[in-house]
Amino acid sequence: MAAAIETHALTRRFKRHLAVDAVSMTVPDKAVYGFLGRNGAGKTTTLKMLLGLIAPTSGQAMVAGVDVAKDRLGAARRVGALLEAHGFYGNLSGRENLDLTRTLIGLPRTEIDRVLEVVEMTANADRRVSDYSLGMRQRLGLARAMLGAPPVLILDEPTNGLDPDGIADMRRFLRALPERTGATVLLSSHLLGEIEQTATHVGILSEGRLVLEGELDRLKAELAPEITFQTDDLPRAAALAKARGFDLLLTEDGAVARLKPGEDARTASAALTRALVEADLAVFSIGPRARSLEGIYREVSTPAAQPQPEYA
Amino acid sequence: MLAVLSVEARKLNRSLAALLAVAAPSLIAVFGFFMLLRGDKPQPWEMWMGSAAGVWAFFMLPMSVTALTALVAHMEHGPKSWDHLRALPLPRWKIYAAKAICVLGVVAAMSVAVLAFTWLAIQAASAIKPEVAPSGPLELMRWVKVMAMMFGAALLLIAVQLWTALRYASFVPGLVVGIGGTFFAVVATSAKQGVFLPWQMPVNMLASEPWRVTTALELGGGVGLLALIALVLHLSRREVL
Numbered sequence: 001m002a003a004a005i006e007t008h009a010l011t012r013r014f015k016r017h018l019a020v021d022a023v024s025m026t027v028p029d030k031a032v033y034g035f036l037g038r039n040g041a042g043k044t045t046t047l048k049m050l051l052g053l054i055a056p057t058s059g060q061a062m063v064a065g066v067d068v069a070k071d072r073l074g075a076a077r078r079v080g081a082l083l084e085a086h087g088f089y090g091n092l093s094g095r096e097n098l099d100l101t102r103t104l105i106g107l108p109r110t111e112i113d114r115v116l117e118v119v120e121m122t123a124n125a126d127r128r129v130s131d132y133s134l135g136m137r138q139r140l141g142l143a144r145a146m147l148g149a150p151p152v153l154i155l156d157e158p159t160n161g162l163d164p165d166g167i168a169d170m171r172r173f174l175r176a177l178p179e180r181t182g183a184t185v186l187l188s189s190h191l192l193g194e195i196e197q198t199a200t201h202v203g204i205l206s207e208g209r210l211v212l213e214g215e216l217d218r219l220k221a222e223l224a225p226e227i228t229f230q231t232d233d234l235p236r237a238a239a240l241a242k243a244r245g246f247d248l249l250l251t252e253d254g255a256v257a258r259l260k261p262g263e264d265a266r267t268a269s270a271a272l273t274r275a276l277v278e279a280d281l282a283v284f285s286i287g288p289r290a291r292s293l294e295g296i297y298r299e300v301s302t303p304a305a306q307p308q309p310e311y312a
Numbered sequence: 313m314l315a316v317l318s319v320e321a322r323k324l325n326r327s328l329a330a331l332l333a334v335a336a337p338s339l340i341a342v343f344g345f346f347m348l349l350r351g352d353k354p355q356p357w358e359m360w361m362g363s364a365a366g367v368w369a370f371f372m373l374p375m376s377v378t379a380l381t382a383l384v385a386h387m388e389h390g391p392k393s394w395d396h397l398r399a400l401p402l403p404r405w406k407i408y409a410a411k412a413i414c415v416l417g418v419v420a421a422m423s424v425a426v427l428a429f430t431w432l433a434i435q436a437a438s439a440i441k442p443e444v445a446p447s448g449p450l451e452l453m454r455w456v457k458v459m460a461m462m463f464g465a466a467l468l469l470i471a472v473q474l475w476t477a478l479r480y481a482s483f484v485p486g487l488v489v490g491i492g493g494t495f496f497a498v499v500a501t502s503a504k505q506g507v508f509l510p511w512q513m514p515v516n517m518l519a520s521e522p523w524r525v526t527t528a529l530e531l532g533g534g535v536g537l538l539a540l541i542a543l544v545l546h547l548s549r550r551e552v553l
Binding site for chain 2: 014048051052053054055073074076077079081083085086087088089090091092096100101103104105106144
């Protein structure tokens with residue numbers, strides 16, 4: 001599959017702080033790529049380099065096959081962006097705001113009605129933006145990003161500040177975006193649930209480094225499931241599980257035994273149950289569970305220390 | 313470029329720039345109106361127009377440019393729209409050049425308004441108190457030329473104010489520079505060195521010594537034009553973090 005976005009050893013340093021460290025990422029065409037990382041991990045800096053807003057210290061960023069550093073205008077024609085700061089003029093209506101951008105990039109007037117329809121904002125288009133809720137501003141931002149139907153959409157934290165209903169609306173909308181617009185979506189977030197429910201592909205950024213990337217379903221499938229269990233004597237149960245070759249993690253409410261890749265979860269679960277019962281341990285609960293994105297994230301990212309500022 | 317200019321004009325049109333553009337010349341005209349009414353003998357047109365041009369160049373022009381450039385820059389700083397604008401597929405220099413052209417356009421319109429409003433105010437006051445109606449001919453073209461020279465000499469101060477306002481997200485640095493520049497222009501009016509101060513260059517167009525007029529016009533206009541070009545190049549190339 002062709003890549004809509006590609007970076008090669010993309011690096012950005014702010015004085016002594018290395019914000020983005022040799023990131024090589026690939027966003028496949030028509031994917032919804034979840035760009036995950038805690039605040040200050042370097043997500044926004046990476047997105048700004050993709051948009052040509054800041055220059056990389058080294059490395060290369062390509063959007064739809066165009067090198068951003070060599071041809072910023074060419075790359076910008078192929079990308080629409082929703083940034084954290086919307087930059088709307090509050091004294092103008094939603095339609096007027098869109099019209100300013102439309103004029104700047106030389107599109108026909110019909111584009112405004114088209115994008116308003118896509119984000120279901122036609123009815124509110126003539127209200128002043130200062131009267132909009134945050135959710136409406138986010139949708140207007142999406143509409144503006146879609147002006148001219150660019151093949152790539154870059155969305156920086158699109159659910160930031162939204163209420164639960166707004167988040168659910170936005171997720172539904174983002175999932176349907178590639179189908180409705182034909183665009184590839186690069187979506188940054190620090191919310192695991194948001195990415196898990198929206199993205200087809202994921203890239204995890206930790207302290208400026210891309211520590212994991214791939215198709216979400218494949219990543220989850222490749223990782224062996226786990227068996228969680230609770231007993232009346234956890235240290236004995238843990239020792240027993242370890243003796244049977246399980247990789248064990250003790251949690252607040254029990255233990256998690258990780259299976260080896262390829263191992264059948266049901267067979268392993270039955271064997272562990274039998275062993276625990278034969279050792280005369282009272283088993284309160286036991287069962288296999290699939291690995292979540294959170295589990296993957298915790299495994300590959302550096303433990304949360306001091307949150308680093310995006311720009312030092 | 314026309315598209316970018318039209319967008320800037322639309323944004324300005326919906327801001328308070330129009331109010332500023334009318335208010336500053338109106339204040340000078342209102343001042344002239346009451347000055348004429350409190351007089352007891354006719355004064356020549358020369359005096360009324362010279363007085364309006366002087367007040368404009370001396371104080372109202374630098375202060376209006378300070379306010380206008382802060383307003384133009386804050387249209388983008390306020391809603392943090394720089395990233396959106398700078399990510400668009402259009403050369404960034406056009407964004408800054410359009411802003412500079414719009415500021416110059418508004419200042420030029422205000423210069424014309426100073427003459428027009430003053431003429432109207434003096435006519436109105438003369439209608440109320442005909443005995444003090446201005447005497448002598450009105451050399452309108454002479455004053456148009458003086459205002460045009462003041463506009464040319466103001467290019468450097470406009471460039472400095474616009475550069476500061478666009479460079480810093482806070483409006484405070486621009487105001488400090490504007491108020492400081494005007495303050496020194498006022499307190500050092502008669503100083504020879506004043507001719508080299510951008511905020512005093514426009515008022516030097518009324519100077520009786522020809523070297524002051526020439527120096528201020530050449531420096532203000534020539535260096536001002538170069539400064540405007542440098543402003544556009546610098547701001548379009550710098551990173552906005």
